[in-house]
Amino acid sequence: MRNDMECTESHSKMSAFADGELDAATAGRLTQHLAHCPDCAKACEQLLALRAAVGQHGMRHAAPAALQQRLRQALQEEGKAAKGAKATPRGRKWAQLPWAWINFALAGASTAAFAVTLALYLSVPSDAERLDQEIVASHFRSLMPDHLADVASSDQHTVKPWFSGKLDFSPPVVDLAQTGFPLVGGRLDYIKQRPVAALAYRRHQHVLNLYVWPDKALRDAPPRLTVMHGYHLIRWSRSGMEYRLISDLNVPELMDFERQLTAQIDKEGLP
Ligand SMILES: [Zn+2]
Numbered sequence: 001m002r003n004d005m006e007c008t009e010s011h012s013k014m015s016a017f018a019d020g021e022l023d024a025a026t027a028g029r030l031t032q033h034l035a036h037c038p039d040c041a042k043a044c045e046q047l048l049a050l051r052a053a054v055g056q057h058g059m060r061h062a063a064p065a066a067l068q069q070r071l072r073q074a075l076q077e078e079g080k081a082a083k084g085a086k087a088t089p090r091g092r093k094w095a096q097l098p099w100a101w102i103n104f105a106l107a108g109a110s111t112a113a114f115a116v117t118l119a120l121y122l123s124v125p126s127d128a129e130r131l132d133q134e135i136v137a138s139h140f141r142s143l144m145p146d147h148l149a150d151v152a153s154s155d156q157h158t159v160k161p162w163f164s165g166k167l168d169f170s171p172p173v174v175d176l177a178q179t180g181f182p183l184v185g186g187r188l189d190y191i192k193q194r195p196v197a198a199l200a201y202r203r204h205q206h207v208l209n210l211y212v213w214p215d216k217a218l219r220d221a222p223p224r225l226t227v228m229h230g231y232h233l234i235r236w237s238r239s240g241m242e243y244r245l246i247s248d249l250n251v252p253e254l255m256d257f258e259r260q261l262t263a264q265i266d267k268e269g270l271p
Pocket residue numbers: 006007008010033037039040041
């Protein structure tokens with residue numbers, strides 16, 4: 001893929017990228033540009049952080065009940081005004097609200113805060129999406145110069161002990177150089193407001209980040225794929241460990257990585 005993107009185009013595409021709306025080819029060109037342009041990379045990182053922050057500190061808990069109430073009121077008032085004495089029936093479910101009416105109500109709503117609240121509410125991602133965004137942002141940070149590994153080593157016997165004392169669990173660390181995924185190193189990262197193990201692998205020129213943290217409550221779950229911001233994200237859980245794998249590598253090779261990793265973990269009797 002030729003990297004022909006310039007800073008102007010990169011800036012114009014960034015917000016679509018942060019919203020996960022770019023097609024894979026453009027997202028690929030953009031990430032290539034970002035990998036070589038610290039200014040754009042910084043700008044984009046800030047944008048992703050802002051997006052994640054809105055998700056975390058937005059109106060997630062407060063909005064739905066209050067918002068429904070306000071919408072209902074606004075609808076009733078607009079309904080009365082538009083149809084004489086006829087009010088909107090009470091108890092109408094939020095999901096069933098007709099959007100034409102909502103737009104009508106919005107047009108009649110007097111405060112800008114109302115519109116802002118609605119926009120926030122509609123853009124607030126689910127827990128799973130928010131976690132995916134954190135992973136993407138972290139993966140993205142790791143691609144900046146010197147951010148990939150705190151302990152840079154292809155030797156699992158160097159990387160694994162490095163985590164002890166830094167984490168309250170022992171992450172499974174295996175080298176997959178034999179199967180074409182050499183270990184690059186490990187680093188400490190923060191996901192879901194807790195320290196997790198991040199392991200970096202390489203496949204040709206592609207970087208793979210594998211995130212591992214324990215969650216004893218989780219049942220084993222097979223790999224599932226999400227595509228976000230032009231990256232492939234695979235999640236699974238196994239033996240009380242939660243896994244996230246992210247890369248711009250193609251999906252079949254990523255699935256192959258997951259199989260090799262799991263087989264190697266079993267072979268070495270790791271958790
Ligand atoms: Zn640039």
